[in-house]
Each structure stands twice: as C-alpha cells, then as structure tokens.
Amino acid sequence: MSPYIELSRQQWSALASATPLPLSQADVEKLRGLGDPIDLAEVDAVYRPLTALLQDYVVTTRERARRTSGFLGIDEPPTPFVVAVAGSVAVGKSTTARLIAHLLSRFPATPRVDLVTTDGFLLPNATLEERGLLTRKGFPESYDRRALLGFVAAVKSGAPRVSAPVYSHTVYDIVPGEVITVERPDVLVLEGLNVLQPAPRLRHEAAALGSSYRPQALAISDYIDFSIYVDADPADIRRWYLDRFLTLKRTAFTDPRSYFRRYADVPDDIAVAAASRIWESVNLVNLQENIAPTRDRATLVLRKDANHHMREVLLRKA
Ligand SMILES: Nc1ncnc2c1ncn2[C@@H]1O[C@H](COP(=O)(O)OP(=O)(O)O)[C@@H](O)[C@H]1O
Numbered sequence: 001m002s003p004y005i006e007l008s009r010q011q012w013s014a015l016a017s018a019t020p021l022p023l024s025q026a027d028v029e030k031l032r033g034l035g036d037p038i039d040l041a042e043v044d045a046v047y048r049p050l051t052a053l054l055q056d057y058v059v060t061t062r063e064r065a066r067r068t069s070g071f072l073g074i075d076e077p078p079t080p081f082v083v084a085v086a087g088s089v090a091v092g093k094s095t096t097a098r099l100i101a102h103l104l105s106r107f108p109a110t111p112r113v114d115l116v117t118t119d120g121f122l123l124p125n126a127t128l129e130e131r132g133l134l135t136r137k138g139f140p141e142s143y144d145r146r147a148l149l150g151f152v153a154a155v156k157s158g159a160p161r162v163s164a165p166v167y168s169h170t171v172y173d174i175v176p177g178e179v180i181t182v183e184r185p186d187v188l189v190l191e192g193l194n195v196l197q198p199a200p201r202l203r204h205e206a207a208a209l210g211s212s213y214r215p216q217a218l219a220i221s222d223y224i225d226f227s228i229y230v231d232a233d234p235a236d237i238r239r240w241y242l243d244r245f246l247t248l249k250r251t252a253f254t255d256p257r258s259y260f261r262r263y264a265d266v267p268d269d270i271a272v273a274a275a276s277r278i279w280e281s282v283n284l285v286n287l288q289e290n291i292a293p294t295r296d297r298a299t300l301v302l303r304k305d306a307n308h309h310m311r312e313v314l315l316r317k318a
C-alpha cells in the first residue's frame, strides 16, 4: 500500500487531452534550464496534465476559502496559492518551476503568477564563512530559515507586498540591496532544494543555529498548497551536474565576476574533477541527508529517466 497513485508516462500524458497548451517550441527553449533537453512534446506529455490538475486545485481551494468565509460571515479574499518545487541540485527544478509559472499565467483564473527561488534566503558568504558553513551551501543550516519562513507566512497571510532577497549564481553570493517583491499574486511558485524540509528539531538544532534563533515548530511546508518533487537517479543527476559545469565553464564562468572564473581557463578534465569533488562532498551529501528524505512529503513526484524524460508520476491519494 502506498499513499500515492502511480501513473506511467502513458497514463499521465493521456489525461486532460482537451486542455490547450498555450506554448510554442520557442517558448520552451526560452524557459528550459541549461542542459535540460525538454521540448514541446515533453511539455505536452507532462505539463499539460499537470497544469490542468493545478488549475483544478486552485479553483477548489478558492471555493473552500469562499465557503469558510461564508460560514464565518466575513469577506476574506483567498491568499496566493503556493506551489513548491523541490529536488536535488541540477535535477531541473528551475525548468519545472518556470514552465508551471508560465503555463498557469496563461489561464484566466490565474493571470498573476510569481516565481521565487529560495537561494535568496541563503546566508551571505561572509556569514557562512564565520559559521564554518561555506562547504555546506544548500544545506538547511546555510539558509536564513526564519526569514524564509517569515516570507512564506506573510504571503499566506495575504500581505499586499512581500519582498525576498536575491542570490547571484555568477557571483555565488547574495546581491546586496537587491530584492524581488511579490504583490499578492494568484499563484506563487516557490522553488528550492529545501522547501519540503520539516521544522528544525526544537532544542538542539535551534541551539546550533545560534542564540538569536527562536525555536519554533513551523516549516515552510505548513504554508504550501501543492508541492512537486522532481526525482531522478543520483547517478544521472551527477552526470547532468558535470555536463552543466562544463557548459558553464564555456559560458557563465568566463564572466570576470564569476566565482568559478578560475575554471574557465583550465583543461576540461581538471574542471570535471573539481565539479566531481563538489558533487561528491556537497550536493550528493545534501541530496542523501536532507533532500531525498523529503520526497514522500510531496503532493506529486515527477520521476525522470536518464534523458530527463518523465518516466512516472506519483500523486498523493485524496
Ligand atoms: N555556477 C553557476 N553559474 C551560473 N549559473 C548557474 C550556476 N550553477 C547553477 N546555475 C543555474 O542556476 C539554476 C538553478 O540550478 P540548481 O539549483 O542546480 O537547480 P536545478 O538544476 O534543479 O534547476 C539553473 O538554471 C542553473 O543553470
């Protein structure tokens, strides 16, 4: 017995055939992440049914809110519907998050969709260094978890304007003074490695986070309406990570501001060896210890094969 309904690629892609796909191959190429080969056929097979399902969740959640307001005799408008996208580094979360955001914004019920990535809540490198956490970037303790929780709580409280800090992959650090502002959209897509993390264990983890950290039992997932875990074999994700590192070596790393500038000019095998060390000592450990254990908290799991193609979809039973 499983709490999930398991659907093969064929079963899933046959669903919602009447839902239009308001997207062209050029749109897909703009939205897909580096190294992700996704094309219009894959979007049609995976994201058309997913968008139709999400639309239904939004509509029924609003109906629930309307009925509750009616019961209470008040006029409380619904808060943004929050969709979370979780999974390993390099698994393709950003492609999934951008496609969902773009597709949902084409529907009349959800024209205003915002996308926020949790990397904006990483602690600045200077703070990570002070705490001995520079080699733990992406681990739960490398984030300002209180600020992230406060951000999502404010969105789900219906606050008119909420801001989040911004991270630069190029500089590999928080961009001082830059923010992204969310103004009560219809849908907020929240993408990040740790969006399904449970609350820190109250006493000893809170102590490890420093005296300013107030223990609390809430987690971001308490404010999520629908969550998606992008899943793949760690051996495949490793390969995608190394391939992407080599592509970045020829593109983003040549930028003088790039934190990885030093790898732009070294032979490929040296760069691959460095990427392999980062994968093995940071991202794989984080996947095994923190990210993969949250998979079964997701509403929906997208399982990919070695070529980024969706193999299977798991959906929580109602
Ligand atoms: N060092 C880097 N320099 C520039 N861009 C990067 C770097 N590392 C990752 N990216 C980009 O950042 C985005 C998020 O990457 P990641 O967190 O690994 O998530 P995912 O691959 O699951 O979308 C991707 O679009 C990726 O191409």
Ligand SMILES: CC(C)(COP(=O)(O)O)[C@@H](O)C(=O)NCCC(=O)O
Binding pocket: 089, 117, 118, 119, 120, 137, 138, 191, 192, 193, 194, 278, 282, 283
């Ligand atoms: C910035 C990230 C922690 C992802 O952050 P997220 O938006 O998922 O919270 C990750 O992409 C990253 O840079 N990890 C550090 C190790 C590495 O360079 O691969």
